[in-house]
Amino acid sequence: MDGQRLKFYLPRAPFEITELIPWVLGIAVFFLLPEYLALAARILIFIILVLSLDLIVGYAGVVSLGHGVFFGVGAYAAGIASVSLDIHDPLMQLLIAAACAGLLGLLSGAVVLRGRGLTLIMLTLAVASLVHEAANRATQLTGGADGLTGVVIDPLLGLFSFDMFGKTAYVYSLVVLFIVWLLLRTLCRSSFGASLIGIHQNTMRMQAIGTPVLRQLLFTYTLAAAIAGIAGALLTQTSSFVGLNTLGFELSGEILVMLILGGVGRLYGAFVGPVVFLVAQDYLAKQFPENWYLGIGVLLIVVILYARGGILGLLDLLVKKGVKA
Amino acid sequence: MLEVINVVFHGAAFGMVLYVITVGLSITMGLMRFANLAHGMFAMVGGYALIVSMGRYGVPYPAALGLAFVASCLMGYVLERLLYSRFYGDSELAQVLISIGLIFVAIALVRMVFGPQSQRVDLPSYLQGQWHIFGLDWIAYRVFIIVVGALLILALWFGIERTRWGAKVRAAVDNRAMAQSIGIDTSRIFSLTFMLGSGLAGLGGALGVELLAVQPGYPFEFLVIFLMVVALGGIGSLRGTFFAALLIGLADTACKYWIPELGSFLLYGLVIVFLGLRPGGLFGAQT
Numbered sequence: 101m102d103g104q105r106l107k108f109y110l111p112r113a114p115f116e117i118t119e120l121i122p123w124v125l126g127i128a129v130f131f132l133l134p135e136y137l138a139l140a141a142r143i144l145i146f147i148i149l150v151l152s153l154d155l156i157v158g159y160a161g162v163v164s165l166g167h168g169v170f171f172g173v174g175a176y177a178a179g180i181a182s183v184s185l186d187i188h189d190p191l192m193q194l195l196i197a198a199a200c201a202g203l204l205g206l207l208s209g210a211v212v213l214r215g216r217g218l219t220l221i222m223l224t225l226a227v228a229s230l231v232h233e234a235a236n237r238a239t240q241l242t243g244g245a246d247g248l249t250g251v252v253i254d255p256l257l258g259l260f261s262f263d264m265f266g267k268t269a270y271v272y273s274l275v276v277l278f279i280v281w282l283l284l285r286t287l288c289r290s291s292f293g294a295s296l297i298g299i300h301q302n303t304m305r306m307q308a309i310g311t312p313v314l315r316q317l318l319f320t321y322t323l324a325a326a327i328a329g330i331a332g333a334l335l336t337q338t339s340s341f342v343g344l345n346t347l348g349f350e351l352s353g354e355i356l357v358m359l360i361l362g363g364v365g366r367l368y369g370a371f372v373g374p375v376v377f378l379v380a381q382d383y384l385a386k387q388f389p390e391n392w393y394l395g396i397g398v399l400l401i402v403v404i405l406y407a408r409g410g411i412l413g414l415l416d417l418l419v420k421k422g423v424k425a
Numbered sequence: 426m427l428e429v430i431n432v433v434f435h436g437a438a439f440g441m442v443l444y445v446i447t448v449g450l451s452i453t454m455g456l457m458r459f460a461n462l463a464h465g466m467f468a469m470v471g472g473y474a475l476i477v478s479m480g481r482y483g484v485p486y487p488a489a490l491g492l493a494f495v496a497s498c499l500m501g502y503v504l505e506r507l508l509y510s511r512f513y514g515d516s517e518l519a520q521v522l523i524s525i526g527l528i529f530v531a532i533a534l535v536r537m538v539f540g541p542q543s544q545r546v547d548l549p550s551y552l553q554g555q556w557h558i559f560g561l562d563w564i565a566y567r568v569f570i571i572v573v574g575a576l577l578i579l580a581l582w583f584g585i586e587r588t589r590w591g592a593k594v595r596a597a598v599d600n601r602a603m604a605q606s607i608g609i610d611t612s613r614i615f616s617l618t619f620m621l622g623s624g625l626a627g628l629g630g631a632l633g634v635e636l637l638a639v640q641p642g643y644p645f646e647f648l649v650i651f652l653m654v655v656a657l658g659g660i661g662s663l664r665g666t667f668f669a670a671l672l673i674g675l676a677d678t679a680c681k682y683w684i685p686e687l688g689s690f691l692l693y694g695l696v697i698v699f700l701g702l703r704p705g706g707l708f709g710a711q712t
Contacts (some may be wrong), residue, residue, distance in 0.1 A: 165462075218652065219706070225652065364518065393532060397527065404519050
């Protein structure tokens with residue numbers, strides 16, 4: 101995994117042809133599978149969320165069990181902006197969501213990132229529980245356990261209204277994903293990205309050579325939170341509803357599963373994991389609700405035991421074998 | 426005044442249950458540096474063992490407590506040998522994901538076998554009702570919890586501070602490589618300690634059936650409070666875990682009693698801020 105990463109970290113690594121695959125597929129889905137656009141938009145939103153998780157878990161090495169909370173805060177921020185503040189412009193809502201989630205990331209990160217190991221994990225969980233409880237109680241603002249309804253979204257740029265087939269929502273999500281990906285790809289390949297990897301591999305040494313470790317981690321944590329918030333706002337805008345489950349622990353657990361399933365710390369794992377997970381969930385969770393979590397649990401254990409690199413790691417192995425043969 | 430006594434009494438009982446459940450997690454964290462988030466699973470198994478053995482098979486209460494201890498000991502031993510031991514020294518992410526995987530499996534299995542609703546059992550008649558001591562009425566069940574908890578603390582203190590096994594455990598916590606090089610079989614120590622820690626968690630879960638509702642979501646629902654005790658107490662510290670458990674038990678009870686509209690808010694907030702300032706916990710090393 102590290103070799104793969106280092107190669108990825110070469111400062112001016114050129115675009116590889118394989119990096120086009122997600123975008124070709126993304127455009128192909130729009131024309132070939134119009135009846136699945138709602139599910140596909142949902143997948144795109146989760147790819148954005150898992151990308152932001154990969155930034156802090158895979159690159160910075162901060163194991164967060166509460167990353168879903170930023171997604172939820174973004175979702176609620178967009179919803180509340182529409183319902184209580186009469187801000188219906190989708191891009192404005194994205195900005196508000198990013199700002200709210202980023203602010204929470206900055207504030208909680210300043211505390212959480214001081215911890216190590218189990219303490220850090222516990223703090224991420226505690227922050228998430230706190231926000232979940234707050235949203236549950238502030239029924240005036242959030243609708244509590246019933247969720248927030250009555251979200252109104254103006255047409256995008258005043259031109260494209262959100263239609264019932266989800267065409268606008270899909271293209272909109274795809275464009276946002278592209279921008280987020282471009283940003284993260286650039287960031288991860290910069291010297292800043294290299295120093296994040298350094299912190300991940302040996303925090304003490306990075307501190308010793310003068311890296312402002314806490315500040316860099318805090319910046320990354322805040323950025324990841326803001327991106328997760330944008331993903332949350334997209335979910336609100338495409339579904340016109342915010343549920344309390346966007347803040348739940350289950351979501352934070354599920355996105356970790358998606359990330360490890362795709363492959364941690366390589367940016368593209370975040371593209372593969374959500375597709376497999378959400379398509380499987382769409383088919384299996386309805387037919388076998390009893391066995392779904394059993395399957396997820398077993399899958400997680402098997403992946404950690406035998407396929408650390410996730411699906412992309414297995415592909416790497418196949419390619420290597422092919423080259424040798 | 427009576428109110429204060431009541432809150433302290435209830436809080437102490439809750440703190441004892443928290444201590445018995447979390448002490449194993451703290452020691453295994455200190456020993457093996459394993460972030461075992463699935464520790465609550467053992468407590469849940471203990472709770473179910475008690476309820477099923479009493480409710481379905483009419484096992485007397487003390488024997489059912491023993492059974493809960495043995496069942497979670499066994500489960501801990503098997504899982505440690507099969508799974509956990511492969512991940513000592515592995516990345517934190519792998520350890521966390523393995524424990525989450527285990528929690529998912531445990532929740533699904535329990536829900537399949539026992540259904541989604543929370544399970545209840547009638548305590549034996551001698552623990553129902555109240556005891557009249559010092560001119561006040563005390564709920565018998567909570568007195569029993571406090572007494573059992575205190576006995577366990579004594580036994581653990583003796584085991585860790587006064588026996589050969591305890592000395593080996595302390596040596597391995599302080600410096601594993603050195604302990605290994607002077608001939609202590611650390612792998613055996615790990616295995617035994619993990620088993621004992623899981624057993625205690627099971628016993629705690631069984632003791633606390635009336636305080637922490639036994640239902641499939643158990644390992645997730647109480648995860649935060651368990652981890653809070655361990656983090657606050659300082660990882661690997663028996664004394665710290667005890668004070669942290671007591672503190673959180675008392676604070677949680679007091680918050681729910683006097684300021685119910687805030688719920689566990691205040692407590693969580695305080696713990697977060699405190700750990701932000703002192704990441705090592707109450708007594709832990711400040712690094």
